[in-house]
Amino acid sequence: MKSVEEMIAEARQTIVGHTPAEAQRRVAEEGALLVDIRDVRELEREGVLPDAHHAPRGMLEFWIDPKSEYHKPVFAEDREFVFY
Numbered sequence: 001m002k003s004v005e006e007m008i009a010e011a012r013q014t015i016v017g018h019t020p021a022e023a024q025r026r027v028a029e030e031g032a033l034l035v036d037i038r039d040v041r042e043l044e045r046e047g048v049l050p051d052a053h054h055a056p057r058g059m060l061e062f063w064i065d066p067k068s069e070y071h072k073p074v075f076a077e078d079r080e081f082v083f084y
Helices: 004-012 020-031 040-046 057-064
Strands: 033-036 081-083
Touching: 020 033, 020 081
Parallel strands: 033 081
Antiparallel strands: none
């Protein structure tokens, strides 16, 4: 079994981080979709970004997997997703 540190190291090899300005540019110019993975209580407390799609972190893998009964079609779109 892999350690948490090993899993994080592997993920960082494929994840691209963006500054807020770069994320905004990708949305505006390239059609990327912002995906807010915060808890509902955080959304209520801190507010939401206009046009962002909410996907609770605990359901993310289920919503993304096309074989899951919980799959959401938005995640089958051919576009970049910027998770925050």
